[in-house]
Amino acid sequence: MDAHMTNSSILILLAAGCIIAPALTYAQANATPTVSRAFPDRVSSSDRAAGASDPGYRAAAASENVQSLDPAAATQAWLATMPRAQREKSDAYFEGGYWLILWNFLLAVAISVFLLASRISVRLRDFAERITGFKTLQVIAYALPYLVIVYVLSFPLNLYEHFFREHQYGFATQSFLSWFREQLIGLGVAIIGGTILLIVLYAVFRRAPRTWWIWGTVVAVSFMFVVVFIAPVFIEPLFNTYKPLTKPEIRDPILAMARANQIPVKQVFEVDASRQTTRVSANVSGVLGTTRIALNDNLLKQCTLPEIREVMAHEMGHYVLNHGAKLLTYFGIFILVGFAFTHVFFDAAVARWGSKWSMRGIADPAGLPLLVLILSALLFVATPFLNTVVRVTEREADAFGINTSREPDGMAKVALKLGAYRKLDPAPLEEFIFFDHPSGRARIRMAMDWKAANLPVGQSTLFESSSTSP
Numbered sequence: 001m002d003a004h005m006t007n008s009s010i011l012i013l014l015a016a017g018c019i020i021a022p023a024l025t026y027a028q029a030n031a032t033p034t035v036s037r038a039f040p041d042r043v044s045s046s047d048r049a050a051g052a053s054d055p056g057y058r059a060a061a062a063s064e065n066v067q068s069l070d071p072a073a074a075t076q077a078w079l080a081t082m083p084r085a086q087r088e089k090s091d092a093y094f095e096g097g098y099w100l101i102l103w104n105f106l107l108a109v110a111i112s113v114f115l116l117a118s119r120i121s122v123r124l125r126d127f128a129e130r131i132t133g134f135k136t137l138q139v140i141a142y143a144l145p146y147l148v149i150v151y152v153l154s155f156p157l158n159l160y161e162h163f164f165r166e167h168q169y170g171f172a173t174q175s176f177l178s179w180f181r182e183q184l185i186g187l188g189v190a191i192i193g194g195t196i197l198l199i200v201l202y203a204v205f206r207r208a209p210r211t212w213w214i215w216g217t218v219v220a221v222s223f224m225f226v227v228v229f230i231a232p233v234f235i236e237p238l239f240n241t242y243k244p245l246t247k248p249e250i251r252d253p254i255l256a257m258a259r260a261n262q263i264p265v266k267q268v269f270e271v272d273a274s275r276q277t278t279r280v281s282a283n284v285s286g287v288l289g290t291t292r293i294a295l296n297d298n299l300l301k302q303c304t305l306p307e308i309r310e311v312m313a314h315e316m317g318h319y320v321l322n323h324g325a326k327l328l329t330y331f332g333i334f335i336l337v338g339f340a341f342t343h344v345f346f347d348a349a350v351a352r353w354g355s356k357w358s359m360r361g362i363a364d365p366a367g368l369p370l371l372v373l374i375l376s377a378l379l380f381v382a383t384p385f386l387n388t389v390v391r392v393t394e395r396e397a398d399a400f401g402i403n404t405s406r407e408p409d410g411m412a413k414v415a416l417k418l419g420a421y422r423k424l425d426p427a428p429l430e431e432f433i434f435f436d437h438p439s440g441r442a443r444i445r446m447a448m449d450w451k452a453a454n455l456p457v458g459q460s461t462l463f464e465s466s467s468t469s470p
């Protein structure tokens with residue numbers, strides 16, 4: 001969902017869909033098939049000959065292992081396996097994304113200022129008031145042209161960011177026409193969703209001009225909830241096809257992890273993401289009854305079973321740890337604070353420039369560009385904090401994933417594959433500001449720490465041999 005809904009035509013959904021959509025679509029993994037020894041848990045013939053089934057032997061082997069693996073050195077060794085050219089390309093792609101945050105913000109500001117200063121916004125409002133006396137219909141008559149104008153004005157940057165740039169780095173698989181077709185579908189969804197949100201918000205603005213920021217938060221969170229709830233049923237099928245996993249050699253190990261974690265089997269799917277991209281990924285979408293875990297076909301083609309198990313265990317972590325509901329709560333707090341600031345700034349701006357721009361107050365649709373301008377600025381400033389909230393949540397899913405899949409090497413390999421589009425080894429401040437997932441280095445280090453700890457697998461014979469009393 002994120003790829004289709006990030007264009008600025010739906011800036012108005014800033015407070016709602018735009019924030020939640022990328023955050024709830026937990027992107028994962030990418031790259032070349034590698035040989036893995038980690039799954040299934042095999043014992044070589046020489047180990048067997050040496051008595052590997054004997055608990056004493058296994059305990060001794062385990063303690064040897066603890067001493068032999070230095071997590072810091074192992075992390076560096078994994079990082080060093082990525083060829084330099086590939087690393088430079090990935091860094092360039094990801095760092096370009098930092099600038100795109102700035103350009104998108106400046107573009108949103110420029111569009112808002114243009115609509116206000118050119119009086120297009122006021123004329124749209126006057127037009128809406130001429131054709132109908134109903135306040136709700138006036139909001140609709142303002143919102144429809146507004147959303148289309150914003151989409152058109154932001155199209156050049158959208159085209160560069162989501163079409164040319166993706167092709168330049170080899171991630172996109174679509175021709176212009178099929179990409180543009182999906183853009184129009186996305187615009188249609190944004191117009192329907194954005195108009196509904198604006199109708200409800202302006203009803204709140206009219207009834208509670210001083211406390212709208214409280215009730216508006218309730219509206220925004222409810223709206224996000226509905227968008228997330230219906231996304232797997234009504235929105236995602238517009239772009240991709242989801243079907244149950246069929247290959248038994250992939251399906252069975254994944255369903256075994258699902259059963260072990262009380263996840264209903266009917267919620268694990270495969271999605272044809274290769275229609276749009278070469279990226280390896282998986283995601284969780286929906287909330288409550290519509291929650292669905294999906295791995296994409298690129299992942300199935302490019303990853304070995306240990307890697308697939310690790311990615312799916314990560315996604316299951318989002319499900320089991322109830323991250324959808326938690327993120328909705330965290331974002332609700334952000335929105336409440338953001339709306340409180342917006343309330344203050346908006347009224348101050350109207351007091352100062354209201355007569356010049358013919359804006360009457362928060363309940364006047366002519367002020368929508370000003371509202372969007374303030375929200376865009378607050379969202380821009382909040383970027384590091386929103387990223388950190390999401391990144392910490394992702395780290396929890398990583399911890400769940402490694403403990404469930406028990407695939408430290410698989411996790412390291414997946415982290416390297418994700419390194420195709422996410423900078424592998426950023427500076428700490430850079431990771432804090434820009435990363436909505438842990439960096440590859442952080443993930444590999446987590447995997448190597450887990451591996452070095454060499455946790456017992458819980459066989460009773462091992463416990464009996466290493467403890468003195470029951």
Ligand SMILES: [Zn+2]
Nearest residue numbers: 026027394397
């Ligand atoms: Zn995730």
